Amino acid sequence: MIRCEGLTKSYEGDGIADLTLSVLPGEALGLLGPGGAGKSLTLRVLMGQIRADAGTAEIAGNDCWKKRREVQKKVAYAPASPVLEEEATGENYLRFVGRFRGGFNPKKARDFAQRLDVGLTGSCRRMSPENRKKLSLLAAFSLDRDVLLLDEPSVGLGSLARSALLDAVASAREAGCAVLMTFHALEEARRFSSHVAIIRKGRLVLNQPVSSLSQTRQKVYHVTFATAQEAARFAAEWEAGVELFGSRAMVAIPASPQVLLKTLARYDVSDLVGGRDEGEEGFLRFYGDDIV
Amino acid sequence: MIPSLFGFRFRQRLLPQLPALLLSMLLGALAVFFYRPEQLAGLQALRQGLPEVFTFLGMEGSPHLAAHTGGLLYGFLMPLAVIFRAASSAHELVARPLADGRAAMYLASGHRRGAILLTLCLLVLLESLFLALASLLGQALSALVFFPGAGLAPLARQGLGFALVVLPFPALASLLAVRAASPRSAWRGSVLILSAFLLFSLFARLPGWTRALRFLTPLTLWKGALLSSGAGGFSDALWALPLTAVFLVLALLSFSRSEL
Numbered sequence: 092m093i094r095c096e097g098l099t100k101s102y103e104g105d106g107i108a109d110l111t112l113s114v115l116p117g118e119a120l121g122l123l124g125p126g127g128a129g130k131s132l133t134l135r136v137l138m139g140q141i142r143a144d145a146g147t148a149e150i151a152g153n154d155c156w157k158k159r160r161e162v163q164k165k166v167a168y169a170p171a172s173p174v175l176e177e178e179a180t181g182e183n184y185l186r187f188v189g190r191f192r193g194g195f196n197p198k199k200a201r202d203f204a205q206r207l208d209v210g211l212t213g214s215c216r217r218m219s220p221e222n223r224k225k226l227s228l229l230a231a232f233s234l235d236r237d238v239l240l241l242d243e244p245s246v247g248l249g250s251l252a253r254s255a256l257l258d259a260v261a262s263a264r265e266a267g268c269a270v271l272m273t274f275h276a277l278e279e280a281r282r283f284s285s286h287v288a289i290i291r292k293g294r295l296v297l298n299q300p301v302s303s304l305s306q307t308r309q310k311v312y313h314v315t316f317a318t319a320q321e322a323a324r325f326a327a328e329w330e331a332g333v334e335l336f337g338s339r340a341m342v343a344i345p346a347s348p349q350v351l352l353k354t355l356a357r358y359d360v361s362d363l364v365g366g367r368d369e370g371e372e373g374f375l376r377f378y379g380d381d382i383v
Numbered sequence: 384m385i386p387s388l389f390g391f392r393f394r395q396r397l398l399p400q401l402p403a404l405l406l407s408m409l410l411g412a413l414a415v416f417f418y419r420p421e422q423l424a425g426l427q428a429l430r431q432g433l434p435e436v437f438t439f440l441g442m443e444g445s446p447h448l449a450a451h452t453g454g455l456l457y458g459f460l461m462p463l464a465v466i467f468r469a470a471s472s473a474h475e476l477v478a479r480p481l482a483d484g485r486a487a488m489y490l491a492s493g494h495r496r497g498a499i500l501l502t503l504c505l506l507v508l509l510e511s512l513f514l515a516l517a518s519l520l521g522q523a524l525s526a527l528v529f530f531p532g533a534g535l536a537p538l539a540r541q542g543l544g545f546a547l548v549v550l551p552f553p554a555l556a557s558l559l560a561v562r563a564a565s566p567r568s569a570w571r572g573s574v575l576i577l578s579a580f581l582l583f584s585l586f587a588r589l590p591g592w593t594r595a596l597r598f599l600t601p602l603t604l605w606k607g608a609l610l611s612s613g614a615g616g617f618s619d620a621l622w623a624l625p626l627t628a629v630f631l632v633l634a635l636l637s638f639s640r641s642e643l
Contacts (some may be wrong), residue, residue, distance in 0.1 A: 123466065139491075160494075161493075163491055163492060163493035164493040168488075168491050170484065172484070174483065174485055176485070179395060183391075187387065187391040190387035190391075191387040191391070192492045192493070193389055193493075338402070
């Protein structure tokens with residue numbers, strides 16, 4: 092349903108590079124990463140708001156830029172910072188969204204509004220940040236769509252609203268909807284998603300089902316190269332999960348070290364220490380800086 | 384045009400527009416009121432004291448009701464009101480949605496970019512048009528009260544001619560709003576450029592080389608004497624329509640190339 096392949100885009104100092112991922116109907120992918128990693132940018136490319144520099148982004152087989160109108164008719168989107176019509180009341184805003192975007196499902200809207208306990212009276216301008224967030228999510232979930240793109244959906248919500256959101260995501264998945272969400276916190280991503288992908292500095296460094304995430308055992312190797320240039324050359328080739336400290340590189344790998352050893356054979360390595368098991372949290376900290 | 388967006392924004396903008404519309408009606412009513420002999424005499428005395436200023440502002444004075452109100456309103460006051468209305472409408476309806484993410488949300492709805500912008504620009508145009516028509520309504524009501532026998536047709540022709548002539552103002556303000564870096568700069572840019580048009584029309588009334596400035600502003604397309612007498616004037620005013628269209632097309636082109 093959602094497919095990105097080699098997706099690359101530079102935008103206002105941030106960007107994504109060579110991003111490949113897919114979300115099938117009934118799946119919920121949590122895109123996890125620190126601020127500026129490129130998560131929201133990925134959603135905006137998928138929404139057809141921004142044209143990719145390279146690679147493909149497709150929703151239901153439609154190119155997200157060339158056929159963005161078809162794409163947008165299949166997608167419900169809730170941005171990280173709610174964008175509402177400030178002068179309108181919550182009720183009028185919802186009515187407008189329903190007419191303007193089409194595909195409004197009043198029953199879904201009523202059910203979700205009740206579960207979220209969202210206040211629809213009073214102007215949007217005077218709403219609390221949490222109520223604004225609820226209204227933005229309500230507008231997205233009230234539409235009959237095949238794809239849901241939710242940018243940081245749980246941020247700013249209280250525990251009851253989070254629980255309602257969790258139910259809504261589960262219902263959407265049961266209905267065959269493909270859901271792509273972004274998160275800052277691992278725990279949130281695990282709670283809401285069937286799959287978790289970690290994005291760092293615009294690059295995808297991990298993509299796996301939540302069920303196997305907890306079983307992942309990582310090993311960290313400390314490699315000392317003959318020169319700092321040699322270390323930098325290695326880092327450029329290895330790309331994901333490597334930190335440089337002058338001529339020393341710290342590499343985290345999820346499985347057998349064979350690929351690492353084969354790669355290192357081509358470099359002038361003066362020392363190799365490691366193989367220490369890292370817990371899941373340690374692995375994510377290594378990959379995502381401030382994710383956990 | 385997108386009816387749902389048009390209807391929603393139109394309803395949202397009705398209340399904030401009311402004070403300006405009432406003020407415009409009041410201006411129109413007062414212009415007619417000043418045609419009463421005692422007020423006219425006072426105005427005449429003022430005009431004799433400062434003839435250059437009154438000529439500069441287009442308030443020439445006339446024994447005919449329509450020409451009198453036309454001079455008072457359409458030489459300076461109403462163009463100034465339309466400038467601020469156009470800048471304010473373009474700020475609220477185009478520049479702010481572009482800056483605060485609403486335009487991006489509109490675009491995420493599957494509607495055509497051009498249709499979204501045209502809907503918003505149409506509202507900007509309508510707000511200026513309503514302001515011009517509110518003044519006309521004020522004149523008509525005042526004329527019915529103070530001069531029941533006076534014909535309303537000359538006032539109507541004058542007012543409609545003015546409404547046509549000022550249409551490029553909101554269109555240009557919309558173009559500037561699309562191209563501006565921020566809503567604030569959109570507002571400032573609109574007020575500056577549209578005020579320049581007004582200044583050109585004022586200086587074009589003075590004798591000397593400044594008369595050539597009349598070619599640089601659409602306001603000089605308004606021919607009050609011809610319109611009020613019914614001898615023509617609409618053909619000149621209609622030239623404002625292609626100018627409006629040019630500004631709108633430029634706004635559309637600019638919007639189609641922008642990344643939101």
